[in-house]
Amino acid sequence: MKIYNYQNLSKADIQKLISRNVDSGNEIREKVQQIIAEVKTNGDAALKNFALQFDKVELPSLFIEKNKIDQLANGISEEVKQAINVAYSNIKKFHESQISKEQKLETTTGVTCWRESRAIERVGLYIPGGTAVLPSTFLMLGIPAKIAGCKEIVVCSPPQKSGEVNGYLAYVAQLLEIDKIYLVGGAQAVAAMAYGTESIPKVDKIFGPGNQYVTMAKTLVQSTTNTAIDMPAGPSEVLVIADETANPVFVAADLLAQCEHGVDSQAVLVSTSKKIIDQTLTELDKQLEILPRKEIAAKAIENSYSVLVKDLEEAMIFSNENAPEHLILATDSWKTITDKIINAGSVFAGNLTPESAGDYASGTNHTLPTSAYARSYSGVSLDSFIKKITFQHINEMGIKNLGPTIETLAEIEGLQAHKNAVSLRLAEIKE
Ligand SMILES: NC(=O)c1ccc[n+]([C@@H]2O[C@H](COP(=O)([O-])OP(=O)(O)OC[C@H]3O[C@@H](n4cnc5c(N)ncnc54)[C@H](O)[C@@H]3O)[C@@H](O)[C@H]2O)c1
Numbered sequence: 001m002k003i004y005n006y007q008n009l010s011k012a013d014i015q016k017l018i019s020r021n022v023d024s025g026n027e028i029r030e031k032v033q034q035i036i037a038e039v040k041t042n043g044d045a046a047l048k049n050f051a052l053q054f055d056k057v058e059l060p061s062l063f064i065e066k067n068k069i070d071q072l073a074n075g076i077s078e079e080v081k082q083a084i085n086v087a088y089s090n091i092k093k094f095h096e097s098q099i100s101k102e103q104k105l106e107t108t109t110g111v112t113c114w115r116e117s118r119a120i121e122r123v124g125l126y127i128p129g130g131t132a133v134l135p136s137t138f139l140m141l142g143i144p145a146k147i148a149g150c151k152e153i154v155v156c157s158p159p160q161k162s163g164e165v166n167g168y169l170a171y172v173a174q175l176l177e178i179d180k181i182y183l184v185g186g187a188q189a190v191a192a193m194a195y196g197t198e199s200i201p202k203v204d205k206i207f208g209p210g211n212q213y214v215t216m217a218k219t220l221v222q223s224t225t226n227t228a229i230d231m232p233a234g235p236s237e238v239l240v241i242a243d244e245t246a247n248p249v250f251v252a253a254d255l256l257a258q259c260e261h262g263v264d265s266q267a268v269l270v271s272t273s274k275k276i277i278d279q280t281l282t283e284l285d286k287q288l289e290i291l292p293r294k295e296i297a298a299k300a301i302e303n304s305y306s307v308l309v310k311d312l313e314e315a316m317i318f319s320n321e322n323a324p325e326h327l328i329l330a331t332d333s334w335k336t337i338t339d340k341i342i343n344a345g346s347v348f349a350g351n352l353t354p355e356s357a358g359d360y361a362s363g364t365n366h367t368l369p370t371s372a373y374a375r376s377y378s379g380v381s382l383d384s385f386i387k388k389i390t391f392q393h394i395n396e397m398g399i400k401n402l403g404p405t406i407e408t409l410a411e412i413e414g415l416q417a418h419k420n421a422v423s424l425r426l427a428e429i430k431e
Pocket residue numbers: 031054055127128129130131132134137158159184185186187188209210211212213214232233234235236261262265325366367368369370
């Protein structure tokens with residue numbers, strides 16, 4: 001892992017360092033465009049062909065239903081069920097706490113404005129399953145969708161070699177009372193949910209993380225269909241800010257946790273202490289050696305780097321530029337810097353707070369913006385599954401009070417019909 005000294009970095013160097021997963025040759029875009037076009041034209045048949053091509057599975061059916069889900073879920077151990085139940089309960093508590101009702105407001109006497117929430121009716125959840133199947137993602141997307149009250153929840157996940165999903169995903173489906181899972185992965189799953197096929201219903205919004213193909217597909221379909229997306233949530237990344245109070249063993253473990261997701265993941269260590277950087281790098285090599293996903297993590301470490309800074313303030317400046325998906329504050333002084341955080345998907349504060357807690361079970365959502373999109377996007381929450389509709393009611397006093405203002409503004413915009421809509425009411429009231 002390369003070490004940079006912040007003092008020696010030019011603005012251009014920093015921009016280069018913080019850019020990640022850029023499809024500069026447009027290779028991913030072009031491939032995904034072809035996949036989308038194929039699904040649009042050939043529907044289910046294309047999905048079966050892609051399952052064969054990418055997942056190496058011949059699928060007699062593109063989905064499994066309740067009987068099969070129950071059978072697969074029954075095959076998992078009580079211990080795992082218990083762990084999933086704890087995660088389910090914490091995620092549910094945290095997302096239920098996001099339910100809110102806004103007050104009605106009288107902006108001018110007789111003019112009342114308010115907002116009401118409505119669930120997005122048809123949502124599509126993408127559960128990654130390429131290099132690792134992620135039942136935790138099913139919890140992270142399914143729980144807020146259920147709390148919001150979405151009417152139709154379409155779930156897609158790549159078929160496993162068995163031609164099914166694994167028992168852990170099936171158990172989560174049971175908990176969420178979801179009776180169907182589509183065995184479709186990658187860009188083709190996103191295309192299917194955006195355009196609809198013979199088997200897969202078109203949805204209003206697609207949620208979920210995925211590799212660069214999935215993320216590109218989401219970005220493309222949101223500009224070519226009326227299907228929205230949660231955010232670009234691509235290859236996992238982490239930035240750790242560590243001072244001399246950090247524990248290099250924990251820091252190395254946190255860096256590797258995101259690196260093991262995929263070869264295109266990235267881990268960044270920003271430290272005020274050269275000693276901590278050196279100790280972390282030594283520890284990184286040690287821990288990497290015994291990881292089952294060593295090859296994947298080692299590749300991701302090639303995309304990773306560390307930066308030596310003069311103090312925590314400088315560390316925060318770099319971190320805000322980077323806008324990481326996950327930001328770990330490996331310092332006992334974390335309380336002194338939280339208000340300086342401007343861009344981050346999710347923050348893990350203090351030396352005993354591993355990022356894995358948020359990945360699985362503390363309650364916060366792990367579906368988060370990557371590739372610096374944390375500058376403008378929030379992670380998934382209950383709000384992601386809800387639209388807020390504005391309402392207004394104007395009574396006689398209200399139209400008398402506000403009418404002349406509207407008439408003047410309509411007049412300066414040269415929109416006579418707008419003005420008439422007020423004037424005719426005012427005239428009627430006077431009569
Ligand atoms: N940002 C977040 O919130 C978040 C959360 C969890 C996971 N992730 C990320 O999700 C990703 C999951 O990736 P994954 O690959 O394991 O699973 P995935 O489900 O995203 O992708 C697997 C699918 O990709 C398609 N695919 C594979 N190779 C292809 C190729 N050469 N051309 C076209 N399509 C191809 C196949 O259809 C396959 O089914 C990881 O990068 C992980 O870091 C991100």
